[in-house]
Amino acid sequence: MKIIVCIKRDLEGCIALNYVLKHIASHEYHVILSDKFTATERQIKESADFIFYERDLLIHQIFPLLEKNDKEEYLSEYLTFNQIKKKYNIPVVISDDINSNDWEKYIRNINPDIILSIRNDFIFKKNIIDIPNLGIYNIHPGSLPEYRGVYAPFRAMFNGDINVGCTLHKVDVGIDTGPLIGIKMMPVDYSKSVLWHMCQLYPHGIDLFEQLLLVYKSQKRIETFPQDESGKRYYTFPTSEEFKRFCRNGLKLIDNQEYLEILNRFGS
Template identity: 30%
Template sequence: MNIIFLINRDIASNYALNLILPHLKQTKVHLVYSSQVGRTDVRPANRPAALAQLQFFEQTLPFELLLPKYQVNYCTDFPRLNRRVNQSLSIASVHYIDQINSESALTIIKAIEPDLMVSIRFGAILKSPVIRLSRLGVINLHSGVLPDYRGVMATFRAMLNGEKEIGTTLHYIQNHQIDCGDIIQIDKIPVEKNRSYLWHVLKLYESGVLLILDAIATFSKNISVENHLQPKEGKYFSYPSLQNIIDFERRGGVLVDPDSYIDWLMKNYC
């Protein structure tokens, strides 16, 4: 198969990719990266400082400060990834595209002729011209249980609401509506009260990526993936407000535990 992975430049997307790629040695893989998830008008000056700190741990610390100093696993140092093209991981091409619906992006994707596109935390909304270029469609691994938790930082919202379980949903992207496509499968894990939000997000992908691998295995046999219509009810969430974060912390929540996070990075990447 010829697969495009639409990936964000953050640690959760990268971790998911590292879990998936060893199982796709017979697949031609193309990577398309965005630089962020969600609205482009959320600037450091008008968002809570806690979200800026979260971005530091998700992006700046691993990819700019910590991991380049060590001998790291594949796909961790994004600039070096281009030099690994056509090597043992069967990565056919790597592209950095934020304007995924632009004519230049359409030209790149059309030339690849993808059988399937897989989105993991990609930072832009796909429109119909892009979606139609994938023979088998576009599937997305959303870090929330649909339809209850659509949008950005769904895991945070579930934890803020006191859910005992959080989950990932593999679903189709069929139009420009966010997190509203037909559902393929949902996987859930229990919330651990003494663990941070970021720990839970990373933990979700350890089992969540198995949903992607199951779907790819099914597609590769020329069998349709079972799915069902997503209920229209539910709610879309954007970035948390300062009050949301205050409420989360008052209930004992923590966005990032720096010590345990760095230990996790060293264990999984160095």
């Protein structure tokens, strides 16, 4: 299959992309990175600090350093985006607007069978949704429809949930509203940070996507389930006060030791 992976240019996105390419082989991959942040995300201190560690520090300092020392052996568990491009010999490009005419043309020229969206910053419009033969599927780091919107792992911890979910669903013109393929749950570990949970969640959704591809390969009917609208809730970006309350409750957005352990998996 020709598969386009639309994914965010940050730590969680990089880990998820590594997992896709290691566990779902034998396909033709094209990667489109999104690299968009709102003014609100940059203005709230707690959010800006989070972005610094999950994106800015990596893209501007750590990844270039790893690539400078790169001997092209690629023995580490995780590779940077540029290392992925070299090792797997696949296109890795950055989009400023996935729905624009230029990007629509780019995607049509690939003629993908399927598009996989993971942490993608853009809401797909109908002109893009209609391109792939088998549709667009999104991996959402929360249970749908209870945790539509952004920062679902943060919200689950904020609400004191026992478990947090990762959902695979087909994309329609709404936001996190498409029919469900499946949801995998994992326990919330309140000794761990939000970043740790986000890094752990996406592989569960990727496993669901792998199972979906096997069903397509067997030419069996794809079972989808409509979302129960009675249980829907849409979360917007957390406010500064919500971030502060989260931390006052003894919860962590990022833990330094966890962060270093993750970076060590990229090698040195």
